Amino acid sequence: MISLRNVSKYYGDFRVLADCSTEVRKGEVIVVCGPSGSGKSTLIKCVNGLEPFQRGEIIVDGVSVGDRKTNLSRLRARVGMVFQHFELFPHMTVAENLVIAQTKVLGRRREEALAKGTKLLERVGLEDQADKYPGALSGGQQQRVAIARALCMDPICMLFDEPTSALDPEMINEVLDVMVQLAKDGMTMIVVTHEMGFARKVAQRVIFMDHGRIVEDDQTESFFRSPRSARARQFLSKILRD
Protein backbone atom coordinates (compact mmCIF):
# COMPACT_ATOMS: atom_id res chain seq x y z
CA MET A 1 0.00 0.00 0.00
CA ILE A 2 2.84 2.39 0.89
CA SER A 3 6.36 1.92 -0.33
CA LEU A 4 9.43 4.06 0.13
CA ARG A 5 12.45 3.42 -2.06
CA ASN A 6 15.75 5.08 -1.22
CA VAL A 7 14.15 8.34 -0.09
CA SER A 8 16.59 11.14 0.71
CA LYS A 9 15.79 14.67 1.73
CA TYR A 10 18.05 17.66 2.28
CA TYR A 11 17.74 21.06 3.91
CA GLY A 12 20.54 22.75 2.01
CA ASP A 13 23.55 20.57 2.70
CA PHE A 14 21.97 18.94 5.73
CA ARG A 15 20.64 15.48 5.01
CA VAL A 16 17.44 14.93 7.01
CA LEU A 17 16.56 11.61 5.43
CA ALA A 18 19.17 9.22 4.11
CA ASP A 19 18.22 6.41 1.75
CA CYS A 20 15.06 5.39 3.58
CA SER A 21 13.28 2.32 2.23
CA THR A 22 10.37 0.35 3.62
CA GLU A 23 7.06 -1.25 2.69
CA VAL A 24 3.74 -1.00 4.49
CA ARG A 25 1.10 -3.52 3.49
CA LYS A 26 -2.64 -3.00 3.70
CA GLY A 27 -3.86 -3.38 7.27
CA GLU A 28 -0.39 -3.21 8.75
CA VAL A 29 0.46 -1.06 11.76
CA ILE A 30 4.01 0.31 11.83
CA VAL A 31 5.50 2.17 14.77
CA VAL A 32 8.34 4.58 14.05
CA CYS A 33 10.58 5.58 16.92
CA GLY A 34 13.97 7.12 17.45
CA PRO A 35 15.65 10.05 19.18
CA SER A 36 14.40 13.59 18.72
CA GLY A 37 15.62 15.12 15.47
CA SER A 38 16.20 11.75 13.81
CA GLY A 39 13.77 12.57 11.00
CA LYS A 40 10.60 10.72 12.04
CA SER A 41 8.22 13.62 11.43
CA THR A 42 9.92 14.45 8.17
CA LEU A 43 9.61 10.86 7.02
CA ILE A 44 5.86 10.60 7.52
CA LYS A 45 5.27 14.10 6.13
CA CYS A 46 6.98 12.92 2.96
CA VAL A 47 4.44 10.12 2.69
CA ASN A 48 1.56 12.52 2.07
CA GLY A 49 3.69 15.10 0.31
CA LEU A 50 3.58 17.72 3.07
CA GLU A 51 7.36 17.78 2.75
CA PRO A 52 9.08 17.47 -0.61
CA PHE A 53 12.02 15.10 -0.97
CA GLN A 54 14.87 15.18 -3.46
CA ARG A 55 15.75 11.55 -4.09
CA GLY A 56 14.01 8.24 -4.26
CA GLU A 57 10.40 7.36 -4.68
CA ILE A 58 7.30 7.04 -2.51
CA ILE A 59 4.27 5.18 -3.84
CA VAL A 60 0.97 5.39 -1.95
CA ASP A 61 -1.78 3.15 -3.28
CA GLY A 62 -0.18 3.17 -6.72
CA VAL A 63 0.33 6.96 -6.80
CA SER A 64 3.85 8.39 -6.93
CA VAL A 65 4.06 11.17 -4.33
CA GLY A 66 7.16 12.80 -5.78
CA ASP A 67 5.83 12.91 -9.34
CA ARG A 68 5.16 16.51 -10.42
CA LYS A 69 2.03 15.39 -12.25
CA THR A 70 0.47 13.92 -9.10
CA ASN A 71 -2.44 15.90 -7.70
CA LEU A 72 -1.18 16.08 -4.12
CA SER A 73 -4.42 17.52 -2.72
CA ARG A 74 -6.36 14.58 -4.05
CA LEU A 75 -3.83 12.14 -2.61
CA ARG A 76 -3.82 13.85 0.79
CA ALA A 77 -7.59 13.73 0.94
CA ARG A 78 -7.23 9.94 1.05
CA VAL A 79 -4.40 9.83 3.61
CA GLY A 80 -5.36 10.76 7.16
CA MET A 81 -2.88 12.60 9.35
CA VAL A 82 -2.89 13.33 13.07
CA PHE A 83 -0.48 15.89 14.51
CA GLN A 84 1.28 16.22 17.82
CA HIS A 85 -0.51 19.50 18.57
CA PHE A 86 -3.92 18.38 17.24
CA GLU A 87 -4.26 21.35 14.88
CA LEU A 88 -8.02 21.53 15.10
CA PHE A 89 -9.30 24.74 13.51
CA PRO A 90 -9.94 26.98 16.53
CA HIS A 91 -12.42 29.26 14.76
CA MET A 92 -14.81 26.40 14.04
CA THR A 93 -16.92 24.22 16.28
CA VAL A 94 -16.05 20.54 16.62
CA ALA A 95 -18.86 19.68 14.19
CA GLU A 96 -17.60 22.25 11.68
CA ASN A 97 -14.07 20.84 12.00
CA LEU A 98 -15.44 17.46 11.01
CA VAL A 99 -17.60 18.75 8.17
CA ILE A 100 -15.43 21.32 6.42
CA ALA A 101 -13.10 19.10 4.41
CA GLN A 102 -15.86 16.60 3.65
CA THR A 103 -17.93 19.29 1.95
CA LYS A 104 -15.19 21.45 0.47
CA VAL A 105 -12.76 18.74 -0.58
CA LEU A 106 -14.91 15.66 -1.16
CA GLY A 107 -17.99 17.61 -2.25
CA ARG A 108 -20.31 15.78 0.12
CA ARG A 109 -23.64 17.30 1.00
CA ARG A 110 -23.68 19.02 4.37
CA GLU A 111 -26.26 16.71 5.94
CA GLU A 112 -24.32 13.68 4.82
CA ALA A 113 -21.10 15.17 6.18
CA LEU A 114 -22.74 16.02 9.50
CA ALA A 115 -24.11 12.51 9.83
CA LYS A 116 -20.67 11.08 9.13
CA GLY A 117 -19.10 13.47 11.64
CA THR A 118 -21.61 12.52 14.30
CA LYS A 119 -20.96 8.84 13.73
CA LEU A 120 -17.22 9.28 14.11
CA LEU A 121 -17.57 11.50 17.17
CA GLU A 122 -19.50 8.62 18.72
CA ARG A 123 -16.71 6.29 17.77
CA VAL A 124 -14.19 8.40 19.70
CA GLY A 125 -16.66 8.86 22.56
CA LEU A 126 -17.32 12.59 22.15
CA GLU A 127 -20.83 12.74 20.68
CA ASP A 128 -21.87 15.33 23.27
CA GLN A 129 -19.11 17.81 22.31
CA ALA A 130 -20.14 18.63 18.73
CA ASP A 131 -21.16 22.23 19.36
CA LYS A 132 -18.16 23.24 21.45
CA TYR A 133 -15.11 25.03 20.17
CA PRO A 134 -11.83 23.11 20.33
CA GLY A 135 -10.45 25.52 22.93
CA ALA A 136 -13.10 24.30 25.39
CA LEU A 137 -11.89 20.68 25.19
CA SER A 138 -9.06 18.95 27.01
CA GLY A 139 -5.99 17.91 25.06
CA GLY A 140 -7.06 14.30 24.97
CA GLN A 141 -10.50 15.25 23.70
CA GLN A 142 -9.01 17.52 21.05
CA GLN A 143 -6.78 14.74 19.80
CA ARG A 144 -9.71 12.34 19.59
CA VAL A 145 -11.63 14.93 17.56
CA ALA A 146 -8.58 15.28 15.31
CA ILE A 147 -8.61 11.52 14.75
CA ALA A 148 -12.34 11.64 13.99
CA ARG A 149 -11.75 14.52 11.58
CA ALA A 150 -9.21 12.49 9.66
CA LEU A 151 -11.46 9.42 9.64
CA CYS A 152 -14.34 11.47 8.19
CA MET A 153 -12.45 11.47 4.89
CA ASP A 154 -12.56 7.64 4.69
CA PRO A 155 -8.77 7.44 4.48
CA ILE A 156 -6.98 4.45 2.99
CA CYS A 157 -4.31 4.81 5.68
CA MET A 158 -3.52 6.99 8.69
CA LEU A 159 -0.31 8.76 9.67
CA PHE A 160 0.24 9.76 13.31
CA ASP A 161 3.02 12.13 14.37
CA GLU A 162 3.57 11.68 18.12
CA PRO A 163 -0.17 11.89 18.83
CA THR A 164 0.21 11.60 22.59
CA SER A 165 3.43 13.44 23.36
CA ALA A 166 1.75 16.82 23.94
CA LEU A 167 -0.78 15.30 26.35
CA ASP A 168 -0.92 15.19 30.11
CA PRO A 169 -0.18 11.62 31.23
CA GLU A 170 -3.74 10.95 32.39
CA MET A 171 -5.05 11.67 28.89
CA ILE A 172 -2.69 9.47 26.93
CA ASN A 173 -4.71 6.31 27.30
CA GLU A 174 -7.99 7.72 26.03
CA VAL A 175 -6.21 8.55 22.76
CA LEU A 176 -4.26 5.28 22.60
CA ASP A 177 -7.48 3.32 23.15
CA VAL A 178 -9.02 4.95 20.09
CA MET A 179 -5.89 4.14 18.08
CA VAL A 180 -5.81 0.53 19.26
CA GLN A 181 -9.42 0.09 18.23
CA LEU A 182 -8.63 1.63 14.85
CA ALA A 183 -5.76 -0.80 14.39
CA LYS A 184 -7.96 -3.74 15.33
CA ASP A 185 -10.53 -2.58 12.77
CA GLY A 186 -7.87 -3.11 10.14
CA MET A 187 -6.69 0.45 9.41
CA THR A 188 -3.28 0.76 7.80
CA MET A 189 -1.27 2.97 10.15
CA ILE A 190 2.17 4.53 10.45
CA VAL A 191 2.56 5.82 13.99
CA VAL A 192 5.47 7.89 15.21
CA THR A 193 5.42 7.33 18.96
CA HIS A 194 7.46 6.42 21.96
CA GLU A 195 4.55 4.54 23.51
CA MET A 196 6.12 1.10 23.45
CA GLY A 197 3.09 -0.45 25.13
CA PHE A 198 1.06 0.58 22.09
CA ALA A 199 3.73 -0.82 19.78
CA ARG A 200 3.71 -4.19 21.51
CA LYS A 201 -0.05 -4.36 21.51
CA VAL A 202 -0.84 -3.59 17.86
CA ALA A 203 2.25 -2.98 15.73
CA GLN A 204 3.39 -5.63 13.30
CA ARG A 205 6.70 -3.87 12.81
CA VAL A 206 8.84 -1.25 14.48
CA ILE A 207 11.10 1.11 12.56
CA PHE A 208 13.94 2.73 14.48
CA MET A 209 15.45 5.88 13.02
CA ASP A 210 18.67 7.68 13.83
CA HIS A 211 20.26 10.61 12.01
CA GLY A 212 17.81 10.35 9.13
CA ARG A 213 18.45 6.65 8.56
CA ILE A 214 16.17 3.70 9.08
CA VAL A 215 18.48 1.73 11.35
CA GLU A 216 16.06 -1.07 12.21
CA ASP A 217 12.95 -2.33 10.49
CA ASP A 218 11.89 -5.41 12.38
CA GLN A 219 8.97 -7.54 13.49
CA THR A 220 7.76 -6.04 16.76
CA GLU A 221 8.66 -9.11 18.82
CA SER A 222 12.21 -9.39 17.57
CA PHE A 223 12.72 -5.62 17.84
CA PHE A 224 11.97 -5.71 21.55
CA ARG A 225 13.68 -9.05 22.18
CA SER A 226 16.93 -8.33 20.42
CA PRO A 227 17.46 -4.98 18.69
CA ARG A 228 20.33 -5.37 16.30
CA SER A 229 22.00 -1.99 16.61
CA ALA A 230 23.65 -0.57 19.67
CA ARG A 231 21.82 2.71 19.10
CA ALA A 232 18.42 1.04 19.27
CA ARG A 233 19.37 -0.97 22.35
CA GLN A 234 20.52 2.19 24.07
CA PHE A 235 17.34 4.04 23.01
CA LEU A 236 15.09 1.22 24.19
CA SER A 237 16.71 0.85 27.56
CA LYS A 238 16.37 4.59 28.04
CA ILE A 239 12.67 4.92 27.18
CA LEU A 240 11.63 1.64 28.78
CA ARG A 241 13.24 2.77 32.00
CA ASP A 242 11.20 5.96 32.25
Added chain:
Amino acid sequence: MYEYDWSSIPGALPFLAHGMRVSLEITAVAIVVGIVWGTMLAVLRLSSVKPLAWLAAGYVNLFRSVPLVMVLLWFFLIVPQFLQDLFNLGRATDTRLVSAMVGFALFEAAYYSEIIRAGIHSVGQGQIAAAHALGMTRGQALRLVVLPQAFRNMVPLLLTQAIILFQDTSLVYVSALADFFGAAYKVGERDGRIVELLLFAGAVYFVLCYAASRLVRRLQRRAAA
Protein backbone atom coordinates in the same frame (compact mmCIF):
# COMPACT_ATOMS: atom_id res chain seq x y z
CA MET B 1 -8.87 88.15 27.65
CA TYR B 2 -10.58 86.35 24.74
CA GLU B 3 -14.37 86.36 25.02
CA TYR B 4 -15.76 82.98 24.08
CA ASP B 5 -19.00 83.04 22.16
CA TRP B 6 -20.57 79.68 21.36
CA SER B 7 -23.79 81.08 19.93
CA SER B 8 -23.01 80.24 16.32
CA ILE B 9 -22.90 76.50 17.02
CA PRO B 10 -26.57 75.61 17.64
CA GLY B 11 -27.73 77.13 14.36
CA ALA B 12 -24.92 75.42 12.48
CA LEU B 13 -25.68 71.94 13.82
CA PRO B 14 -27.52 70.66 10.72
CA PHE B 15 -24.60 71.76 8.54
CA LEU B 16 -22.12 70.18 10.96
CA ALA B 17 -24.16 66.98 11.07
CA HIS B 18 -24.03 66.81 7.31
CA GLY B 19 -20.28 67.23 7.54
CA MET B 20 -20.14 64.34 10.00
CA ARG B 21 -22.06 62.24 7.50
CA VAL B 22 -19.45 62.99 4.85
CA SER B 23 -16.65 62.04 7.26
CA LEU B 24 -18.36 58.79 8.18
CA GLU B 25 -19.08 57.96 4.54
CA ILE B 26 -15.48 58.42 3.55
CA THR B 27 -14.38 56.36 6.56
CA ALA B 28 -16.81 53.53 5.80
CA VAL B 29 -15.87 53.29 2.13
CA ALA B 30 -12.16 53.45 2.93
CA ILE B 31 -12.51 50.71 5.56
CA VAL B 32 -14.45 48.33 3.33
CA VAL B 33 -12.46 48.90 0.15
CA GLY B 34 -9.22 49.21 2.11
CA ILE B 35 -9.70 45.86 3.84
CA VAL B 36 -10.77 44.03 0.67
CA TRP B 37 -7.97 45.49 -1.46
CA GLY B 38 -5.54 45.24 1.47
CA THR B 39 -6.33 41.54 1.87
CA MET B 40 -5.74 41.01 -1.83
CA LEU B 41 -2.41 42.83 -1.58
CA ALA B 42 -1.39 40.76 1.44
CA VAL B 43 -2.24 37.54 -0.38
CA LEU B 44 -0.47 38.70 -3.54
CA ARG B 45 2.67 39.37 -1.52
CA LEU B 46 2.68 35.71 -0.51
CA SER B 47 2.16 34.62 -4.10
CA SER B 48 4.70 32.30 -5.63
CA VAL B 49 4.43 34.35 -8.84
CA LYS B 50 7.29 36.68 -8.00
CA PRO B 51 6.38 39.67 -10.22
CA LEU B 52 2.93 39.81 -8.59
CA ALA B 53 4.49 39.69 -5.13
CA TRP B 54 6.90 42.48 -6.08
CA LEU B 55 4.16 44.66 -7.53
CA ALA B 56 2.10 44.30 -4.37
CA ALA B 57 5.11 45.02 -2.17
CA GLY B 58 5.96 48.05 -4.31
CA TYR B 59 2.43 49.39 -3.97
CA VAL B 60 2.41 48.99 -0.21
CA ASN B 61 5.83 50.55 0.25
CA LEU B 62 5.00 53.45 -2.05
CA PHE B 63 1.82 54.39 -0.20
CA ARG B 64 3.44 53.93 3.18
CA SER B 65 6.29 56.23 2.25
CA VAL B 66 4.39 59.31 1.08
CA PRO B 67 2.35 61.70 3.24
CA LEU B 68 -1.39 61.09 3.17
CA VAL B 69 -2.13 64.72 2.45
CA MET B 70 -0.06 64.48 -0.74
CA VAL B 71 -1.90 61.39 -1.87
CA LEU B 72 -5.18 63.17 -1.28
CA LEU B 73 -4.16 66.27 -3.19
CA TRP B 74 -2.97 64.09 -5.99
CA PHE B 75 -6.32 62.34 -6.16
CA PHE B 76 -8.21 65.62 -6.02
CA LEU B 77 -6.24 66.71 -9.03
CA ILE B 78 -6.26 63.58 -11.20
CA VAL B 79 -9.38 61.60 -10.31
CA PRO B 80 -11.80 64.40 -11.28
CA GLN B 81 -10.22 64.64 -14.73
CA PHE B 82 -10.37 60.91 -15.08
CA LEU B 83 -14.00 60.60 -13.97
CA GLN B 84 -15.07 63.53 -16.11
CA ASP B 85 -13.44 62.04 -19.17
CA LEU B 86 -14.76 58.58 -18.42
CA PHE B 87 -18.38 59.49 -17.81
CA ASN B 88 -18.47 62.61 -19.96
CA LEU B 89 -19.40 64.70 -16.95
CA GLY B 90 -19.40 68.44 -17.15
CA ARG B 91 -16.39 70.23 -15.66
CA ALA B 92 -18.70 71.56 -12.99
CA THR B 93 -19.65 68.16 -11.52
CA ASP B 94 -18.34 67.86 -7.97
CA THR B 95 -16.20 64.74 -7.78
CA ARG B 96 -14.37 65.68 -4.62
CA LEU B 97 -16.23 63.20 -2.45
CA VAL B 98 -15.49 60.33 -4.81
CA SER B 99 -11.88 61.47 -5.11
CA ALA B 100 -11.56 61.52 -1.34
CA MET B 101 -13.03 58.03 -1.07
CA VAL B 102 -10.74 56.63 -3.75
CA GLY B 103 -7.69 58.34 -2.27
CA PHE B 104 -8.36 57.12 1.25
CA ALA B 105 -9.28 53.60 0.17
CA LEU B 106 -6.11 53.14 -1.87
CA PHE B 107 -3.97 54.67 0.85
CA GLU B 108 -5.52 52.72 3.70
CA ALA B 109 -5.27 49.47 1.74
CA ALA B 110 -1.50 49.70 2.12
CA TYR B 111 -1.81 49.87 5.91
CA TYR B 112 -4.53 47.25 6.11
CA SER B 113 -2.46 44.90 3.98
CA GLU B 114 0.40 45.13 6.48
CA ILE B 115 -1.96 44.34 9.35
CA ILE B 116 -3.48 41.41 7.50
CA ARG B 117 -0.05 40.16 6.48
CA ALA B 118 0.95 40.11 10.13
CA GLY B 119 -2.33 38.30 10.83
CA ILE B 120 -1.54 35.67 8.23
CA HIS B 121 1.89 35.14 9.77
CA SER B 122 0.30 34.77 13.20
CA VAL B 123 -1.44 31.58 12.03
CA GLY B 124 0.80 28.61 12.78
CA GLN B 125 2.41 26.41 10.15
CA GLY B 126 0.70 23.46 11.81
CA GLN B 127 -2.73 24.85 10.88
CA ILE B 128 -1.71 25.10 7.25
CA ALA B 129 -0.24 21.60 7.33
CA ALA B 130 -3.49 20.30 8.84
CA ALA B 131 -5.55 22.00 6.12
CA HIS B 132 -3.32 20.53 3.41
CA ALA B 133 -3.36 17.11 5.07
CA LEU B 134 -7.16 17.13 4.74
CA GLY B 135 -6.78 17.61 0.99
CA MET B 136 -7.39 21.35 0.85
CA THR B 137 -5.68 23.26 -1.94
CA ARG B 138 -3.57 26.31 -1.14
CA GLY B 139 -6.51 28.57 -1.96
CA GLN B 140 -8.90 26.62 0.24
CA ALA B 141 -6.44 26.55 3.12
CA LEU B 142 -6.04 30.31 2.82
CA ARG B 143 -9.76 31.06 2.55
CA LEU B 144 -11.13 28.56 5.05
CA VAL B 145 -8.37 28.27 7.64
CA VAL B 146 -5.77 31.04 7.47
CA LEU B 147 -7.67 34.24 6.65
CA PRO B 148 -10.51 33.74 9.15
CA GLN B 149 -7.96 33.28 11.92
CA ALA B 150 -5.80 36.13 10.61
CA PHE B 151 -8.79 38.50 10.77
CA ARG B 152 -9.82 37.24 14.16
CA ASN B 153 -6.33 37.80 15.56
CA MET B 154 -6.16 41.25 14.01
CA VAL B 155 -9.60 42.64 14.92
CA PRO B 156 -8.21 45.09 17.51
CA LEU B 157 -5.58 46.41 15.12
CA LEU B 158 -8.06 46.70 12.26
CA LEU B 159 -10.44 48.68 14.48
CA THR B 160 -7.66 50.89 15.79
CA GLN B 161 -6.64 51.61 12.22
CA ALA B 162 -10.27 52.51 11.46
CA ILE B 163 -10.25 55.06 14.29
CA ILE B 164 -7.06 56.63 12.98
CA LEU B 165 -8.62 56.68 9.54
CA PHE B 166 -11.67 58.52 10.86
CA GLN B 167 -9.42 61.20 12.32
CA ASP B 168 -7.40 61.42 9.14
CA THR B 169 -10.49 62.12 7.04
CA SER B 170 -10.22 65.67 8.35
CA LEU B 171 -7.38 66.08 5.85
CA VAL B 172 -9.91 66.40 3.05
CA TYR B 173 -10.16 70.04 4.09
CA VAL B 174 -7.37 70.58 1.54
CA SER B 175 -10.06 70.18 -1.12
CA ALA B 176 -12.46 72.45 0.73
CA LEU B 177 -14.84 69.48 0.95
CA ALA B 178 -17.19 70.00 3.86
CA ASP B 179 -16.51 66.97 6.00
CA PHE B 180 -17.09 67.47 9.72
CA PHE B 181 -13.82 69.32 10.26
CA GLY B 182 -14.23 71.32 7.05
CA ALA B 183 -17.78 72.24 7.98
CA ALA B 184 -16.72 73.42 11.41
CA TYR B 185 -13.94 75.48 9.90
CA LYS B 186 -16.33 77.08 7.41
CA VAL B 187 -18.81 78.04 10.10
CA GLY B 188 -16.02 79.46 12.21
CA GLU B 189 -14.70 81.49 9.32
CA ARG B 190 -18.15 82.80 8.43
CA ASP B 191 -18.91 83.93 11.98
CA GLY B 192 -15.40 84.90 12.97
CA ARG B 193 -15.51 82.18 15.64
CA ILE B 194 -12.82 79.82 14.44
CA VAL B 195 -11.45 79.16 17.93
CA GLU B 196 -14.82 78.06 19.31
CA LEU B 197 -15.65 75.92 16.30
CA LEU B 198 -12.27 74.21 16.30
CA LEU B 199 -12.54 73.51 20.03
CA PHE B 200 -16.01 72.11 19.49
CA ALA B 201 -14.89 69.94 16.55
CA GLY B 202 -11.90 68.73 18.56
CA ALA B 203 -14.16 67.78 21.46
CA VAL B 204 -16.46 65.82 19.15
CA TYR B 205 -13.53 63.95 17.56
CA PHE B 206 -12.14 63.24 20.99
CA VAL B 207 -15.38 61.88 22.43
CA LEU B 208 -16.08 59.66 19.41
CA CYS B 209 -12.54 58.31 19.05
CA TYR B 210 -11.96 57.84 22.75
CA ALA B 211 -15.26 55.99 23.14
CA ALA B 212 -14.43 53.83 20.12
CA SER B 213 -10.97 52.96 21.40
CA ARG B 214 -12.41 52.09 24.82
CA LEU B 215 -14.81 49.78 23.04
CA VAL B 216 -11.94 48.16 21.14
CA ARG B 217 -10.08 47.59 24.41
CA ARG B 218 -13.18 46.00 25.94
CA LEU B 219 -13.51 43.73 22.92
CA GLN B 220 -9.83 42.84 23.17
CA ARG B 221 -10.13 41.91 26.83
CA ARG B 222 -13.23 39.84 26.15
CA ALA B 223 -11.41 38.01 23.34
CA ALA B 224 -8.43 37.34 25.59
CA ALA B 225 -10.61 35.97 28.39
